[in-house]
Amino acid sequence: MPRATLRLVATLCALALLLVAPSARSATLLRDADIEHALTQLSAPVLRAAGLSPGQVQVMVVQDDRLNAFVADPSHIFVNSGLLMKLPSAKALQAVLAHEAAHITGGHITRRLGNIRAARNAAGLGMVLAVAAGAASGSADAAAGLLIGAQSSALRSFLGHTRAEESSADIASVRTLVTAGIDPRGALQAQELFLGQEALNVGRQDPYMQSHPLTRDRFRSLEALVAGAKMAEADDPAAQYWFLRARGKLTAFLRAPGWTLDRLDRSGSQDIALMREAVARHRQSDLGGALRAIDGAIALRPNDPFYRDLKGQILLESRRPEEAARVGEQARRLAPRNAQVLGGLGRAQLAQLASNQYAPALQTLEAARGRDWADPRILRDISVAYARAGNTGMASEATAQRYALQNRMEDAAIHAKRALDLLPRGSAPWRRAQDVLDASERAARKR
Numbered sequence: 001m002p003r004a005t006l007r008l009v010a011t012l013c014a015l016a017l018l019l020v021a022p023s024a025r026s027a028t029l030l031r032d033a034d035i036e037h038a039l040t041q042l043s044a045p046v047l048r049a050a051g052l053s054p055g056q057v058q059v060m061v062v063q064d065d066r067l068n069a070f071v072a073d074p075s076h077i078f079v080n081s082g083l084l085m086k087l088p089s090a091k092a093l094q095a096v097l098a099h100e101a102a103h104i105t106g107g108h109i110t111r112r113l114g115n116i117r118a119a120r121n122a123a124g125l126g127m128v129l130a131v132a133a134g135a136a137s138g139s140a141d142a143a144a145g146l147l148i149g150a151q152s153s154a155l156r157s158f159l160g161h162t163r164a165e166e167s168s169a170d171i172a173s174v175r176t177l178v179t180a181g182i183d184p185r186g187a188l189q190a191q192e193l194f195l196g197q198e199a200l201n202v203g204r205q206d207p208y209m210q211s212h213p214l215t216r217d218r219f220r221s222l223e224a225l226v227a228g229a230k231m232a233e234a235d236d237p238a239a240q241y242w243f244l245r246a247r248g249k250l251t252a253f254l255r256a257p258g259w260t261l262d263r264l265d266r267s268g269s270q271d272i273a274l275m276r277e278a279v280a281r282h283r284q285s286d287l288g289g290a291l292r293a294i295d296g297a298i299a300l301r302p303n304d305p306f307y308r309d310l311k312g313q314i315l316l317e318s319r320r321p322e323e324a325a326r327v328g329e330q331a332r333r334l335a336p337r338n339a340q341v342l343g344g345l346g347r348a349q350l351a352q353l354a355s356n357q358y359a360p361a362l363q364t365l366e367a368a369r370g371r372d373w374a375d376p377r378i379l380r381d382i383s384v385a386y387a388r389a390g391n392t393g394m395a396s397e398a399t400a401q402r403y404a405l406q407n408r409m410e411d412a413a414i415h416a417k418r419a420l421d422l423l424p425r426g427s428a429p430w431r432r433a434q435d436v437l438d439a440s441e442r443a444a445r446k447r
Contacts, residue, residue: 028063030081030250031375033340034306035061038246042090042239043077043097049180050101050172057104059097061250067193069096074104085251086193090243091186091235095177099187102172106165122373122404122436167218174225182239183232184225191219244268245275252279271300275307282314290314305334309341312348321351332364339372343381350385358389376402393422397429400436413440 039061044054058076062068065082072078077100079093087093170187177184195216248267252260257280267273274297281289294311301307308331316324328345335341346364365382372378379402386395397419403412419433 030061030063031340031377032249033309033335033338033344034249035246036340037306037338038242039079041242042094042246045180045182046094046097046176047101050098050105050176052101052105057101063254069100071100071103077101077104081250081254083193085247085254087243087247088189089186089235090239091177091183092189093186093243094180094182094239095173095184095187095190098173098176098180098182099169099190101176102169103165106168106172122401122432167221170218170222171225174222174229178229181232181236183235184229185231187222188226191222195219241269241272245272248272248276249279252276253283257281257283271297271304271307274300275310278310278314282317287314287318303334305331305338305341308334309344312344316344316348316351321348324348325352337371339368339370339375339378342368342371343375343378346378346385347381350381358385361385362389373401374405376405379405393419394429397423397433400433404436404439409440409443412436413444416440 036059039059040054043057043059047054047057056075060076060078061084062078062080064080066080067083067086068078068080069083070078077097079096083096084093087096174184174187177187244267252275260276260280264273264277267276274293278290278293278297281287281293291311291314294307294314297307298304298311308327312324312327312331315321315327325345325348328341328348331341332345342364346361346368349361349364350358362382362385365378365385368375368378369382379398383395383398383402386392386398396415400412400415400419403409403415413436416433416437420430420437423430423433
């Protein structure tokens with residue numbers, strides 16, 4: 001692993017603790033303010049046209065090289081990093097999102113959810129992510145069965161769709177794209193990635209083929225749908241910019257630095273090229289080169305909070321927390337409500353150990369948690385800050401939340417019990433700890 005990973009980090013579902021199948025793997029969600037902002041820009045018109053609220057459905061990236069996209073509950077659309085890096089255009093990605101949104105609006109997931117109706121707390125999302133991990137590993141049946149406590153045929157095909165559902169989603173997705181003013185030919189671009197896999201044996205197919213059965217007959221039907229649809233007059237340059245930016249940052253962190261540096265001219269714009277160069281130089285431990293590149297990107301987009309957030313990350317990972325905190329303050333002024341920007345600033349404030357003052361970091365990190373309770377990095381940093389400040393109860397509560405997100409329910413229960421003993425009864429942190437303990441006890445009864 002390179003020293004610098006996309007602050008992009010890690011929601012681990014700890015699925016190995018739950019699945020006996022040797023092929024089971026844990027899912028890793030890649031969390032990054034810039035990439036998630038780009039996906040929000042791309043998904044918002046699609047979700048609105050589908051009749052969904054952009055504020056209620058979040059698009060999240062799973063770190064997996066294989067081609068896949070899926071929904072596991074009505075509140076999240078998951079896109080594998082491999083698919084995002086291989087799609088050719090914004091309209092192709094938006095077509096994928098429209099298709100997955102159609103599975104939500106068509107009730108294809110709700111009918112299979114059992115008792116995972118929505119991920120509204122840490123334990124609920126942890127269960128959803130474990131199912132997502134099963135999908136990524138090919139063991140969605142075992143994940144769903146063990147987590148939900150049943151082995152019905154519906155759960156064994158939890159993330160699989162029938163051809164009838166796929167055809168329905170195709171029709172709905174083309175209608176959604178046309179309503180949103182997006183060229184529906186992106187749907188053909190996306191599906192062409194999978195057509196060549198139909199002849200492969202199941203073990204060699206990407207997960208998309210197993211969860212979204214695609215035949216040439218269905219593809220021809222999709223071609224007919226697209227041919228009869230109203231075409232957009234031109235691609236949206238803003239959508240293409242955000243697509244290239246998300247894909248460019250993702251490849252800069254996940255591909256070798258040399259690969260990125262050899263392809264800077266394919267970035268789509270000068271600021272994206274400079275951002276990608278900054279990531280590559282940083283991963284090569286070339287701090288001077290990384291700062292020159294990111295400063296160049298900031299000069300081109302001085303009001304962009306995410307380039308400043310990246311600069312703060314580079315400085316913090318280069319052990320310059322004071323400078324990282326100053327840049328983080330600049331990013332916060334530009335995006336005061338962005339949880340991950342706040343989390344980056346709080347992390348830098350926490351790293352300034354010489355001051356031994358944890359109040360500023362805790363204030364920033366709690367503000368971040370208020371915006372995004374499902375980021376385990378924020379929960380980890382909060383628990384560290386409270387522990388250093390001597391508040392064991394709050395440290396245990398945050399740790400219990402983090403373990404619940406990772407679906408490590410036995411560990412979550414230990415910390416939840418400790419928090420309940422130390423926190424004021426009935427307070428908001430006490431109730432959060434109680435929720436985790438209740439969820440862990442339900443999970444234990446189902447095992």
